Amino acid sequence: MHGDYFNDYTAVLIASVAGVVLVLTAFVGSLLLSPRARSALKDIPYECGIEPVGDQWSQMHFRYYPFAILFLIFDVEAVFLFPWAVVFLSPFLTSAIFYEMLIFIGILGFGLLYSWKKGVLDWR
């Protein structure tokens, strides 16, 4: 045997293969059972029943972008928090880790307050 690590992730692999097979079965089933009546009108993109106006590639507003950057910052913070949380009860560490993490989150929290004041968090 290759140990539990191998076992458990093999089970995940098997489950993902089972999921793919299941979805593909549904697709093949609908391919076999469903009628096919193509027509040019049916194939145009839906736009509330009228002919599509203009290009389908509409431009997206800039406001999505700052949220993506903030997400990156805080998601990395969350990744740092997890190992800290796991060893928090460990008797080999002193309470200093609490204050260290307080400083770390404090700096990030200050960043959040700054972006709040700057109005980055407002959706407009």
Added chain:
Amino acid sequence: MPVDRLATGCQPLGFWDGMGLWEQWGINFFPRLGDTMCRAMGGATPGGIPDWLIFAILGLAGAFAVVNVAMLGVPYVILLERKLLGRFQHRVGPNRVGFFGLLQPMADGIKLMTKEDITPRVADKLVFSLAPLVFVVPVLLMFAPLPWAPHAVLADLDVGILYIVAVTSAAEIGVFMGGWSSNNKFSLFGAMRVVALVVSYEIPLVLAIVGVVMLTGSLNLAAIVEGQRFVPNLLWQPLGFIVFMIAVSAELNRAPFDLLEADSELVSGFHTEYSGMKWGVIQIGEYAAIIGFSGIIATLFLSGWKGPAPMPGYLWFVLKMGMIISGFIWVRATIPRLRVDQIMNLGWKFLLPLALINIFVTAGEILAYPDGLPVWLIPVNFAFAAIVVAVAARLLGIQGQPRQVVPAPPVFETMASS
């Protein structure tokens, strides 16, 4: 590590002896069946079938079982939602197909199978067809590390909860693939919105888990259930529970956060162009995610398969999941949809600070009482959570934009005065 799991090799001899029937059922729905299969294949004797083959066969059976629990659960969650929504709106809900409408999901499935599957001419056909697959498979993977009963885990991952966070956010790639490849304005808008929404609520979701992890000292889901010895984590973590519930309903794109398919604005969001079984697969993914996330909430906050009365573990687990699913449906029937800016404010200015406060309050409590938290902290925690939520909501209310009062158009005034 113990070998007595659902999907690993033979049990040691005498494993089942001396256990009550309830306890055996808690471990496996069919006690001794996997064990008997394993021995019949010669797993325990030298020179029999190699261990990896037994593992592959039993693993396949386990994966099949777990995927089917999701697949059979979905139609009945949909039926439950339609029934309950009907009751909330003073209707009966579906009651024509079969007794009490119980065959309605089968009829829906047959209908979806025999519907024409239309792909728009301008769509990117490969990405369009792959999107439902990419959307559904991560959702099904979410079920792998869920502990249904003691030792009844398909994959007992040591990074369990991190794995779940990683896998569930992968599903949004499928959403964006679908929205982008449809080549439709509404689909693209819906997909952009859902990415912004999920990205904003991912952070409170992950930070709310940190408090639970701190109480347990492990990321393993079975260990988290074992760690809730006398009371569920909900009592120690009321604030974390509130944040987690709100973030989960945003992550699931359920009402009141169902911006991606805001029917009155975008036709139905990223799956506007989908029809037939592809639409059905997307629907399966959405409802399987509800089942999976309610399982995670039950595991993290409601002590999973444990319960006060002697009942098999999976029954407790399914009962708690059902309660949480009904809660989601109740919220959908009650609260109207939020605007985009309100949703962003709620995520970044309300939930994120609350999640950070929760982490440090939990850390302080553990630091003050390293040998287990005292019972009187439970009411204190609840009072603290209520105060913090009230204060934060008040601050958010002041900070938000003032409500605009639109004067009635003159035609109504003349009608009223005449």
